[in-house]
Amino acid sequence: MATLIRPPPENTSLSAIENTLELTRLSDIDTNLFTNTRPLWHPPGARGVYGGSVIAQCLSAAQKTVPRTFTIHSMHCYFVLAGNAEIPVIYHVEHVREGKSFATRTVQARQRGKAIFTTTMSFAREGSGGKETVEHACEMPDVPPPCEDDAGNIFRQRGTHAPFESQRIEILNNDSPHPHTKRTRQWIRARGKISPNGGHEAHLSALAYMSDSYFIGTVARVHKLWRFSLKRPGQDKESAGNTVVDEDVLKKLMNMDAETLRRHPDMDEHVIEQLKNGMVSTEGKIQRPEVGMMVSLDHTIYFHTPRDFRADEWLFTEMDTPWAGDGRGLVQQRIFTRDGRLVATCIQEGVVRLKQTSDSKL
The missing domain is CATH 3.10.129.10 (Hotdog Thioesterase)
Structure with missing residues (x-):
């Protein structure tokens, strides 16, 4: 139930x-x-x-x-x-x-x-800070605006009634050998229009909901880790791993062009990115370290202008990870309105464990 x-x-x-x-x-x-x-x-x-x-x-x-x-x-x-x-x-x-x-x-x-x-x-x-206050905020990076139709690289939570949508921007400094210098970036917004009766509370709850999207996954993305296990013929999903790609399906995907991959109904941004970056060979052999376990431990949100944004309008998020080690990773996220106002800062730490060599053999 x-x-x-x-x-x-x-x-x-x-x-x-x-x-x-x-x-x-x-x-x-x-x-x-x-x-x-x-x-x-x-x-x-x-x-x-x-x-x-x-x-x-x-x-x-x-x-x-x-x-x-x-x-x-x-x-x-x-x-x-x-x-x-x-x-x-x-x-x-x-x-x-x-x-x-x-x-x-x-x-x-x-x-x-x-x-x-x-x-x-x-x-x-509200207003308890007084009329005169100390104010400053970091500036929003100069990034391409979101596309307003499906011609853009838009990935939605699966299902017709998915409550929000996101649009990815290429990772900043993606070719750098230093993961802490990379920035993962996306536009997000709630689908439809949040009702007037929901008030500012509905927009705050919606922002909190969206803030967890691919958050700790930033560590895997900047290290270009493989997050999907391969399921060989006759093998059940439980023994293959949490998120599974059939080996036969993988070989077909490898032969698809980028546009066909993007519109594939069963693929999300991580699979597409990893296939395009050559993290799997045509024989289905993993070329990169593989995530064994990745799960969030904590999540902090600081709301800066909680009554001065709409979650159903495009918000820009930028994430970076200053540190990873000892089976954990830390990620920072800044969320801006489309016109560049910083509305929230988020921090998350999570478990990020690699499959050990003895477990990675296919």
């Missing part, structure tokens, strides 16, 4: 991402308890549900417990266990502090009595 209560029909007056993140308040039990109204998305090959949905629903739950004059400015999250898409999630909001300028909430997401995710959030009263 993916939800505690039978999901209602999708509300056509709301955007896809509002429907995706809808919560049901369990007021008869506790006004600080919430649950997911609709099933959560489990990305193909992932260990559990998409982390961005739990991040966003925790934020959405907490926002329902603070006065409208208070707005989120930071949230610090920890992924504890992989979420199961077949089990409802219960969100418990704890009121830690009710101050004049700041309010603090913690939210714990639980399945079968165990915490799968926990976050602490701080909300600031």
